[in-house]
Amino acid sequence: MTPHTLLAERRLPAEIDTMAELEAYLNAALRLEHATIPPYLTALYSLHPGANSDARHLIRVVAVEEMLHLTLVANVMNAVGLRVDLTADDFVPRYPAHLPSGEIDFLVSVQPFSQAAVTTFLNIERPAKAPNESSRLLPRPDLGAGTVLAASPIDPSRRFYSIGEFYEEIDRGLRHLDHLYRAEGRELFTGDVARQVTAEYFYSGGGEIVVVHDLASALKALELITEQGEGLGGGIYDGEGELSHYYRFQQLQLGHYYQQGDVPGRPSGPPLDVDFTAVYPVAIDAALADYPAGSPVREAAQRFNGTYGDFLAHLTAAYDGEPRKLLEAVPWMFRLRDDIEHLIRNPFPGRPGVHASPVFTRAPEERS
Amino acid sequence: MILDDFVAFSSEVTGFTEFDLIGTGQAESYLRTVTEVVGERTLADLLDAYRARVTDTGDEQARAGQLTGAVLGDDRLGPIARNIIKLWYSGTWFALPDDWTGRFGAPGREGTFNASPQAYTQGLLWYAIGANPPGARAPGYGSWASPPLIPALPPSPVPQSVRTGS
Numbered sequence: 001m002t003p004h005t006l007l008a009e010r011r012l013p014a015e016i017d018t019m020a021e022l023e024a025y026l027n028a029a030l031r032l033e034h035a036t037i038p039p040y041l042t043a044l045y046s047l048h049p050g051a052n053s054d055a056r057h058l059i060r061v062v063a064v065e066e067m068l069h070l071t072l073v074a075n076v077m078n079a080v081g082l083r084v085d086l087t088a089d090d091f092v093p094r095y096p097a098h099l100p101s102g103e104i105d106f107l108v109s110v111q112p113f114s115q116a117a118v119t120t121f122l123n124i125e126r127p128a129k130a131p132n133e134s135s136r137l138l139p140r141p142d143l144g145a146g147t148v149l150a151a152s153p154i155d156p157s158r159r160f161y162s163i164g165e166f167y168e169e170i171d172r173g174l175r176h177l178d179h180l181y182r183a184e185g186r187e188l189f190t191g192d193v194a195r196q197v198t199a200e201y202f203y204s205g206g207g208e209i210v211v212v213h214d215l216a217s218a219l220k221a222l223e224l225i226t227e228q229g230e231g232l233g234g235g236i237y238d239g240e241g242e243l244s245h246y247y248r249f250q251q252l253q254l255g256h257y258y259q260q261g262d263v264p265g266r267p268s269g270p271p272l273d274v275d276f277t278a279v280y281p282v283a284i285d286a287a288l289a290d291y292p293a294g295s296p297v298r299e300a301a302q303r304f305n306g307t308y309g310d311f312l313a314h315l316t317a318a319y320d321g322e323p324r325k326l327l328e329a330v331p332w333m334f335r336l337r338d339d340i341e342h343l344i345r346n347p348f349p350g351r352p353g354v355h356a357s358p359v360f361t362r363a364p365e366e367r368s
Numbered sequence: 369m370i371l372d373d374f375v376a377f378s379s380e381v382t383g384f385t386e387f388d389l390i391g392t393g394q395a396e397s398y399l400r401t402v403t404e405v406v407g408e409r410t411l412a413d414l415l416d417a418y419r420a421r422v423t424d425t426g427d428e429q430a431r432a433g434q435l436t437g438a439v440l441g442d443d444r445l446g447p448i449a450r451n452i453i454k455l456w457y458s459g460t461w462f463a464l465p466d467d468w469t470g471r472f473g474a475p476g477r478e479g480t481f482n483a484s485p486q487a488y489t490q491g492l493l494w495y496a497i498g499a500n501p502p503g504a505r506a507p508g509y510g511s512w513a514s515p516p517l518i519p520a521l522p523p524s525p526v527p528q529s530v531r532t533g534s
Contacts, residue, residue, distance in 0.1 A: 048393075049393055049486045050484075050485055050486055203509070296385060296386070296387040296528055297387065300387055300391075327509075327510055328514070330508035330509060330510075330511070331507055331508035331510075331511035331514065332508075333508070334505075334506060334507055334508045334511075335517070338505075341391065341393070342387070342388065342391025342392075343391070345390055345391050345392070345393045346387055346390045346391055347390075
């Protein structure tokens with residue numbers, strides 16, 4: 001019997017028992033939050049300018065909130081003395097990918113705005129609470145194709161029912177470790193507060209940043225992440241009265257806005273205009289190697305790929321003791337937007353009817 | 369295809385690559401604008417003159433001379449070519465000079481106008497000076513404290529499609 005199965009048999013908390021295990025979970029959370037951003041941005045910038053303003057606004061809000069979530073996870077890590085690193089070779093998944101939280105019934109693609117993209121977004125953000133305690137963590141069959149980063153970061157043969165349950169595990173782990181540390185006369189939250197990203201460095205980015213310095217603030221940061229994603233206690237709004245991501249996207253399917261007082265599935269607000277034809281048909285899950293060598297589009301895709309890697313290194317520095325660097329990250333993100341738009345408006349060389357797409361996944365080192 | 373020819377010519381006279389020009393998302397709109405004002409025939413004459421007299425010239429100096437002689441210095445084509453440059457840079461079509469319309473006929477659309485609601489924000493001007501169009505395409509708080517990022521000139525003034533002969 002391995003230590004992992006021993007852990008799994010324990011009832012509460014199911015998994016996180018040590019700092020190393022907490023680190024594994026928080027690293028998976030960073031990857032999870034980031035993994036949603038390339039698909040959201042690609043769909044967002046695939047919209048023709050001047051059309052689909054409702055969809056543009058909806059997707060943009062969610063993408064920006066995912067950036068907040070990434071920053072909140074970084075704050076929790078810094079608060080317990082862990083280092084944040086977004087530069088590992090496999091930090092950006094190879095799309096199509098399963099989410100790092102381990103849901104296996106859908107793959108996430110980098111693709112243009114479409115019915116399929118909206119369905120994927122709904123899957124990502126689904127408000128799913130496991131029906132009972134024993135079904136929160138499920139056995140996970142061998143998946144074969146597609147990148148699988150982690151399910152349970154500690155026991156890859158098991159997966160969580162939903163992102164909400166994944167975060168629930170971190171919530172329990174933090175409470176448990178905090179209790180354990182206190183019992184031994186130690187302090188869990190020993191991180192230098194100067195490493196925290198504060199509102200000075202993160203502004204108008206989809207909600208209040210939470211500075212993490214103790215258990216209560218750590219749990220508040222995690223709660224903000226899950227509420228923005230899937231609502232508060234199964235409702236369609238979060239604690240701040242904002243519509244959660246799942247229901248935001250559902251409006252695109254149902255063609256109406258939600259308003260206060262609505263029940264799930266029956267938005268009664270104003271109609272919403274969606275035009276799935278006013279979209280650049282960008283290549284789905286393109287890799288750099290798919291672009292003809294020497295073509296200007298290949299060069300631009302390569303340049304973007306390098307710039308995106310540099311950007312993640314810059315963010316890593318910001319999350320690793322230099323929060324001031326987030327200020328420079330903002331103009332940088334706008335330039336990345338321009339680069340993505342330029343790629344998406346160019347035809348994919350040699351593929352009639354298909355447009356170029358940004359490649360976020362780090363390219364394997366070219367051999368010279 | 370006329371769009372490809374239009375973009376190749378535009379690349380030659382603006383100093384931006386064809387990738388950059390298509391990347392603005394405005395190529396079709398600008399082609400429509402020019403066609404609407406001067407007509408298909410006159411635009412075809414301009415692109416033909418460019419293709420016949422300029423694209424095969426390898427030497428850079430000789431090329432510039434040919435471009436001036438065949439297009440920019442031509443009484444009928446020159447003002448249109450200059451307007452195409454200004455259109456890409458500013459998103460605005462400027463009214464043709466009175467003596468042009470006096471000699472070559474009334475334009476299909478009078479006056480000075482914006483090519484599209486997006487044209488202002490997509491003007492090459494903003495990329496050329498590393499700035500954002502005021503009031504649009506937000507650059508991020510505090511970005512004005514950093515020096516402008518000005519893109520490098522393309523390695524060759526000759527448009528890619530002309531170089532590769534495609």
